[in-house]
Amino acid sequence: MLLASRDNMTRVIFPLSESNIGLFENVPDKTSLERFRFYHANEGKPLATPWQVALSRAQILRGYQLPEGIILDCACGSGIQIAAYSEILKRPIVGVELNEERARASAVNFRTVFTERGDDSLSRLKNSYFVVGDGRDGEKVLATLSEAGLAESRVAFLHLDPARPRNSRDHDLSEMAPRLDEIFLGWQNHLIASEAGPAILLDLSPRISNRQMLDVEKLVNDFWPGLKKTWTWTSRGRGRVDRLALWIGSIAEPGHPRRFVRIPPDPTKAPLILLGGDAIENTGEELITTPVNLQRGANMSIVDSALVESGLADDWLPTLSFGGDYVWVESTGRRPIIYHQQQLVNSGAELANLIVASGRIVDFILDNLTLETVDNLVEIALIHDIRKLTIRAGLDPKMQPKLQGSLDRQLARRHGSKEGFIVRPKSSEKYVLCVID
Numbered sequence: 001m002l003l004a005s006r007d008n009m010t011r012v013i014f015p016l017s018e019s020n021i022g023l024f025e026n027v028p029d030k031t032s033l034e035r036f037r038f039y040h041a042n043e044g045k046p047l048a049t050p051w052q053v054a055l056s057r058a059q060i061l062r063g064y065q066l067p068e069g070i071i072l073d074c075a076c077g078s079g080i081q082i083a084a085y086s087e088i089l090k091r092p093i094v095g096v097e098l099n100e101e102r103a104r105a106s107a108v109n110f111r112t113v114f115t116e117r118g119d120d121s122l123s124r125l126k127n128s129y130f131v132v133g134d135g136r137d138g139e140k141v142l143a144t145l146s147e148a149g150l151a152e153s154r155v156a157f158l159h160l161d162p163a164r165p166r167n168s169r170d171h172d173l174s175e176m177a178p179r180l181d182e183i184f185l186g187w188q189n190h191l192i193a194s195e196a197g198p199a200i201l202l203d204l205s206p207r208i209s210n211r212q213m214l215d216v217e218k219l220v221n222d223f224w225p226g227l228k229k230t231w232t233w234t235s236r237g238r239g240r241v242d243r244l245a246l247w248i249g250s251i252a253e254p255g256h257p258r259r260f261v262r263i264p265p266d267p268t269k270a271p272l273i274l275l276g277g278d279a280i281e282n283t284g285e286e287l288i289t290t291p292v293n294l295q296r297g298a299n300m301s302i303v304d305s306a307l308v309e310s311g312l313a314d315d316w317l318p319t320l321s322f323g324g325d326y327v328w329v330e331s332t333g334r335r336p337i338i339y340h341q342q343q344l345v346n347s348g349a350e351l352a353n354l355i356v357a358s359g360r361i362v363d364f365i366l367d368n369l370t371l372e373t374v375d376n377l378v379e380i381a382l383i384h385d386i387r388k389l390t391i392r393a394g395l396d397p398k399m400q401p402k403l404q405g406s407l408d409r410q411l412a413r414r415h416g417s418k419e420g421f422i423v424r425p426k427s428s429e430k431y432v433l434c435v436i437d
């Protein structure tokens, strides 16, 4: 059901009664335990937040006290994130979306989540609204909602996940739709501010640079000087940052400018959350590497590159068994590497998630890795009792599987018993062979 406002442009959709007729792009969300199927009209799928990410974010948000008032997503896309907020906070929500098909998809998706997860009362569904309209125009959105029967007119929490140019590695903040400053302008007079300020979450591209992060902070400061801010990197593993968000005001973590959230592969497990770090303005883009003379018997560990990107690796690593006694020999790219004398003896899920591999240096390989030299590598591996050797060094992507396959086949037939890996830090001429004890 649609309810038109006076200007006939902005309309309200009621999730309780909205039909799915005419909606398309109905695809399963593979990250959800419930195997939800969501609609994503007008190619909205790549824009949508995966359910597991949306849920973990909502769970973190639950840790903060939000006042009475509207829980708002002013550019809600397929409505996945706002549905997750409603589920976890157990509060009705408002989503605004410029694209009518997507706004309808949001309403239906919200109802799907509500129905499939079950709730004793319908009130949350009945009191939630989706608006087809311009999310930048707070005044008009609120007037339309008021006509539709929403008594509340103040916003307790504002979420913004703007669309960004597709396939652009390096987009400008002004290319975001809607733009951050336009949203701030349109909603600043409607946000409830506690002592710590309003509660705003900006869900941004994980690829924005340090300089752009500072630009975002400046934009926020122009509207709300001095608010606390916590940048949050979310990763679902394999060293990839899936989301980078800025938590502002009453939902910032006091004293912690950075947070790293690792969502485990098992959706029934709670995310790992690390807090700390330095303010963005005090740090460079990269960690400093130290030239070292790599020695047999010392250890090398490959650290999750998403953790490194968050700037929190140096806060976390000293909590491991080798303490603070390590140096970075590689700090960028897919495989950041630390070098340490003491062995890493901690175990457990944390380690498994954030240390990709850790081992003792047993040998150095001067040859280039090719199909001609792989037999030599097998022999060296056998001297060190290795049964499985993983190449963790940058190689031609066509060559990598061939070499790895050859190693796997040859070593499986022989007598080794241990696992190992080979790396090659940028500063090193040779490959380094490590054994996992």
Ligand SMILES: C[S@@+](CC[C@H](N)C(=O)[O-])C[C@H]1O[C@@H](n2cnc3c(N)ncnc32)[C@H](O)[C@@H]1O
Pocket: 044, 047, 048, 049, 074, 075, 076, 077, 078, 079, 080, 081, 082, 096, 097, 098, 099, 102, 133, 134, 135, 136, 161, 162, 163, 164, 177, 178
């Ligand atoms: C990245 S998507 C949001 C995805 C959403 N977080 C989800 O979980 O599905 C951004 C959306 O903003 C919408 N948008 C762009 N400009 C807008 C505006 N001025 N007002 C409302 N929505 C807008 C786009 O149509 C797009 O669907």
